[in-house]
Amino acid sequence: MDDIDKKILKRLQENARVTISVLSSEISLSMPAISERLKKLEASGVIKQYTAILNPELVDKQLMALVYLSFDNPSHGDSFKNFVVGESDIKECFYITGDFDYSLKIITQNTTTLENLLTRIKEQTGVIKTQTIVVLSSIIDRPSVTIE
Amino acid sequence: MDDIDKKILKRLQENARVTISVLSSEISLSMPAISERLKKLEASGVIKQYTAILNPELVDKQLMALVYLSFDNPSHGDSFKNFVVGESDIKECFYITGDFDYSLKIITQNTTTLENLLTRIKEQTGVIKTQTIVVLSSIIDRPSVTIE
DNA sequence: TCTGAAACCACTTAACT
């Protein structure tokens, strides 16, 4: 991956719908050259996905919460993974160091939907401790990996 | 926003580079109709951004950490905001309920770059307490808001 | 707000450096 690839990636991060012709004129490389590089970046897995970031307030998901939880023993990892994959309001699930085993980021409609989701989480086999933090406001929220 | 708009949004979330002609045939609506709806969704702010999600391992950012911190009093919010905006390895910054004031999600190269960033964080005026959790593995990591 | 046709522009292919 050279500087031209990085320019392409940076521009796609800013706007994933930028056209090849715009990239071509900005980077001063022909369209077929840009197109080939892009195909390679996609095929090699450097670009995992192109996605649209939506405004939470306009799609009725106004409550963000962070949930930490511990298991009585490590053997429940697989069934817990299946559970979180199926819960679309769980946006992040990390296996972490420290007092808890997992951290979850939840984006949901309101306190009622959060309560229902927390109930389902606590029903998972092996869960022995949870802690819930409500997010009051989001100062920044950027895509995970960025090219500078 | 009706069901057709939701289909468009859902498809753009899965793949932000999907063409209008593909949307047109999938949704059974003419290309000009799709194009107009898309322009309205962009102009009204429902779609905040189109972005490319990159593979962290392939762009040399292999360490994720969660940092929690407290201030001695609430007056340092503005300068802290300026600081986090300028730190590109800080991907999320939330003002939260609970023992700490802010939570940060950091994605960086290695323990050395994490250490340097933590030093800069602790140098911010008013910071009195921090706690750092290292992420061992990511079970799921989805874009924040999704249409189902 | 939608459709269909035409004009315009972007993308891909192919031949070649």
Added chain:
DNA sequence: AGTTAAGTGGTTTCAGA
């Protein structure tokens, strides 16, 4: 790995419903 040029296909505009 790159270019140019031709051909293909996607997007926008516009007239009309």
